[in-house]
Amino acid sequence: MNRPAGRLLLLIGSEALSRGFAFLLTAVVARGMGLEVLANLALAQSVVSYATVLSDGGLNNHAIRMLLHGTSVARVVSLTLKTQALMAIITVALIVVLGPIIAPSAQEFIWALVLVPIATALSTPYVLQARHVTWPVAFSRILGAVVTTVIGLCLVWMAALPWTLGLAYSAGAIGMALWVCRSSSVTFADVRGPVKLSEAAALLRQSAPLALYGLLLQVVTSLPLLMTQALHESESFEAMGLASRLWFIVTAPAAMAGSILIPVFADKHSAKGTFRRYLLIAVLSGSACALVFALLAPWVVPLLFGADSAPYWPAVVFFISGSAPFYVATIFICRSIAEGTYWVPAVGFALGGCVFIAMSFMLPSSAGVGAGLSWLASQIVLCAVVVFLILLGKRK
Known part of the structure; x- marks a missing residue:
């Protein structure tokens, strides 16, 4: 291939x-x-x-x-x-x-x-x-x-x-x-x-912005578990444990995209329209994942994790719905890395993480729903910030 x-x-x-x-x-x-x-x-x-x-x-x-x-x-x-x-x-x-x-x-x-x-x-x-x-x-x-x-x-x-x-x-x-x-x-x-x-x-100085992006990505990804444990919310902690495992599965294509798309976007001879084609695929794929899981979650979550997990399916649905904006953000992040603007994804994840932390304190924590909604909001902010910064840079 x-x-x-x-x-x-x-x-x-x-x-x-x-x-x-x-x-x-x-x-x-x-x-x-x-x-x-x-x-x-x-x-x-x-x-x-x-x-x-x-x-x-x-x-x-x-x-x-x-x-x-x-x-x-x-x-x-x-x-x-x-x-x-x-x-x-x-x-x-x-x-x-x-x-x-x-x-x-x-x-x-x-x-x-x-x-x-x-x-x-x-x-x-x-x-x-x-x-x-x-x-x-x-x-x-x-x-x-x-x-x-x-x-x-x-x-x-x-x-x-x-x-x-x-x-x-x-x-x-x-x-x-x-x-x-x-x-x-x-x-x-x-x-x-x-x-x-x-x-x-x-070498580390040259890649420092990429390192910051990777660190912020990990910080934001681990926030649901770290915060629910720190706040001693046992139900939310268990709910986020399930949601994070499912997120690992649902976002597999996005995780793999960088391995292929960064070299493609970095190649000056790549065909015109390549970026738009992959962006369209990301929009459709992310939306499909969120929609299908929202429809099936009431049955899938207890089937996979046992009857004790049944109360957590609403929180998991909100959490997995973040895959739609995350897929779109991934395409723009691959493009920014290929073009050498490493700071763009770092800013996106930093602001997304801040939104998650703020909303976690504001929303109720019943069975992890608050944490799930906070995660969805953080992914929307991540996507909006990355897209805005890249389009702003193109205009300049």
Whole structure:
């Protein structure tokens, strides 16, 4: 598949399959270990994701731009991988120390998940993305999901301690990283030698706006769980645990879009109308996801998560409705990154996060409805701000 649309469909298909496996594990955990265990697992993953985002530092997308502008693969891999590995070690250490303070109920899950950001830092998907080679990345996602799901199901079947579920996700991340590095033809010779701190610092400065965007994305994504836990709203915490898992599934195509669309939008020879075509697809896809889930949620939520989850379906509907503006915002964010205006998505997520926090205090918290409505409003603001800033920049 050499056409961008074909590569995107391949990635979306693999991501849908991998997230399907992950969701199978989610449903089994909810039924076998309880909604509180599921919510704590989701909270721990949100906290550990900060280490993943900070170690990435926007360097993956920056590496794609460097490769497309002619920098050698060996040079890009050496700089990027070493810098990301260094950042991963530092951020993982911080997460381990701060975990008991940030998320005391999930600290054991956090310790079991610490290998995820380290494995991710050692992966080199940017090499394949710059070459427009898609299938190894797609297969790696399926491989990681299968490894995680099989180990996780075994742990649930054996009635293991809940925190050991984190080890399943660490194993999946290691499997993904090994496969991607093998497919990228990255060898030890490409990365041997010490990290030059001056080069790492220079590289981080160049990608700092992207790093800020990634950090704000993670902050906003984890806000529903962090705030409901901090406010001691047990029902809302469980509702947001379910909603965040479903959001992970519903937004899979948008999560994959950047892998294909950033190189396409960065290519000066891409066909006219490409952006509008993908924008139309995003509008239709996001709206369809929100509408279908709104119609089916009263039956789907208790079917997947058990009878105890039935009161939470209204909150989940509001939460998932945010996928419509999020899909549209994703297309504009891909364009802004391709054009080098990294600050645009950072501003969008910052304002969206502020709206979520403000509305969370203003709206009632009954069964998570307030948090769900706050999330929907934050995604609308994100979309409006990103679209406005990009169109404003074009006018200038």
